[in-house]
Amino acid sequence: MKQYINCSLKPYHTFGMEVTAYRLVEYETIEELRDLLHRVRTEWSGKPWLHIGGGSNLLFIGNFFPGVVLHSSLLGLEVVQENDQEVLLRVGSGMVWDDLVAYCVDQGWGGMENLSAIPGEVGASAVQNIGAYGREVKDLIVSVETLAVDTGERCRFSCEDCNYGYRSSIFKKQLRGQHIVTHVTYRLQKNPTFYLDYGNIRTELADRPVTLKSVRDAVMSIRQAKLPDPAELGNAGSFFVNPVVDKCVFERICAEYPNMPYYEVDESHVKIPAGWLIEQSGWKGRSLGRAAVHDKQALVLINTGNATGGEVMTLARTIQREIRERFGIDIQPEVNVIQCYTTDFDVNINVNFGE
Ligand code: EPU
Secondary structure, three states, rough: OEEEEEEEEEEHHHOOOOOOOEEEEEOOHHHHHHHHHHHHHHHOOOOOOOEEEEOOEEEEEEOEEEEEEEEEOOEEEEEEOOOOEEEEEEEEEOOOOHHHHHHHHHHEEEOOOHHOOOOOOHHHHHHHEEEEEEHHHHHOEEEEEEEOOOOEEEEEEHHHHHHHHHHHEOOOOOOOOOEEEEEEEEEEOOOOOOOOOOOOOOHHHHHOOOOOHHHHHHHHHHHHOOOOOOOOOOOEEOOOOOOOEEEHHHHHHHOOOOOEEEEEEEOOOOEEOOOHHHOOOOOOOOEEEEEEEEEOOOOOHHHOOOOOOOHHHHHHHHHHHHHHHHOOOOOOEEEEEEOEEEOOOOOOOOOOOOO
């Protein structure tokens, strides 16, 4: 177990804000996590605590987190079942997601290749139901193991128990804050089925043979062209989720914008790309203070340099309000907003409206 006091969280999240945590602990075993959760309930009770993964879906407001931040360093990877067709792989929550994808592609095990280059870690993949290019991680999950926060008891959820939906799970909804994911078991295929019909995958592949590696490379280059690298421009990927609306709302908007892209969800619901709504509202590539909307993918808000979390929130709220006024749709953040203390007075000044 590694413990740090007054620890900078800059390397632990991708938005790039200067935030300090009073205490950060990286645990390496389930017993250590159980002990830490016990301390959260006793010695540290009354103080805020937070469990983070790769920090690719976090926005800190303020610059000092006065409690304990927990981070998993559970890293094991083990084949728990194997036959001619498939492999069941049990992975520790702290493994970097894309390292796992690269490993499976190298082994010739299919299923994760469309989810290449998504930032974050294995634990969050199961909480968030990460998705891209027509695939969601729920399509691969067999089971999720957790520790219950209140009792330290080990629990196991089947994929069905997890109630997966678009970017959602039981761990984000009904059991929010009640479980820490320790391991995830995925089912991978030895004779993979390829999913190439989403977006530009086929175009990007051109006439290269379709293999796990070529699909991974194609997805990586599509992402690279559209999504900013957090090492250069702080961001948390898609800032908002795509809104799912009633068909009557969709038809009303469609009458005015017949070329609007959309995905059918079921008979009475349609998903509309929030990136399209933001672009139509004129925000693509524009900034507000030191926060901005990315110029290649409007769903991504960026820190153009030293932006505060408050500035990013001001931009997000302004966009939300304009979309509500123009389209009558509420778009909701996908990122988790963490309220911290502010120990300087540099928050929310400099919020000039400009390009
Ligand atoms: N669009 C615009 N303008 C934009 C961005 C998008 O008009 O600035 C339109 C596109 O032309 C397209 C549609 O919106 O018709 C969808 O765009 P895209 O395929 O880029 O996907 P998305 O819905 O914006 C989702 C995920 C991404 C994932 C991509 C690709 C969510 C919240 N986001 O974005 O996930 O990479 O699909 O599968 O569902 C993430 O979660 O951080 C993330 C990047």
